[in-house]
Amino acid sequence: MKVRKLHDWDLDSSGARQLQYELASLIEVRALPSRISSVAGADVALEASTARAGAAIAVLSFPDLALRELVTAEGKVRFPYVPGLLTFREGPILIEALKKLSSRPDVILFDGQGIAHFRGMGIASHVGLFAGLPTVGCAKSPLLKPGREPGPKRGATSPIRREGHLVGVALRTRSNVRPVYVSPGHLADVSSSVRLVLDCCTRFRIPEPLRVAHRECGKALRRDKIS
DNA sequence: GCGACAG
């Protein structure tokens, strides 16, 4: 699929933060499409010793969640891990993988934050702008913390606010299991994102598209290392 | 100034 190149990635940390403020004004918060037939999961695996990264995007049918397409990309990482700037480390390789997709999924799930971010520009939001597609962030731990813990039952939520506005939730995807942190990336809103993530979690805490992507990006990294 | 901080 075609991806928009909104900017170059070779920035220092202060330039990266400034860019995030500018990009944040481009985010559109709205309900996800009412008819969804495909959901993609995107994730990246890193190898510290070689500074290499492997990315995978798995496209699953929805709501049946059967694998329909899988693409991967490998390359060198140029940016260090800095809380709030994850997108400059993992974004470029994810975008290379996105370009290999044969078609445009209805929505993409990311392993990280959307607008529940210091400057409203988590990786789901940032890559969503390049893709021009609806995206949702689903992280295993928070950047901005919810005020309280969600209830113990599947489906329970607790709001995450930034400057007084609702930007995401801690969501219990399985009863009595640690919550995940869901926030809209681009062309999505909180309630429809929560609904989608729950619909993608049939048996495990992590939504199925992300589980497949997580497994496959590790494989891609190993294959690249050997050959 | 201090603490917190996705992967």
Next chain:
DNA sequence: ATCTTGTCGC
């Protein structure tokens, strides 16, 4: 993120 087998618990 990643280094890593068995083991404790439901």
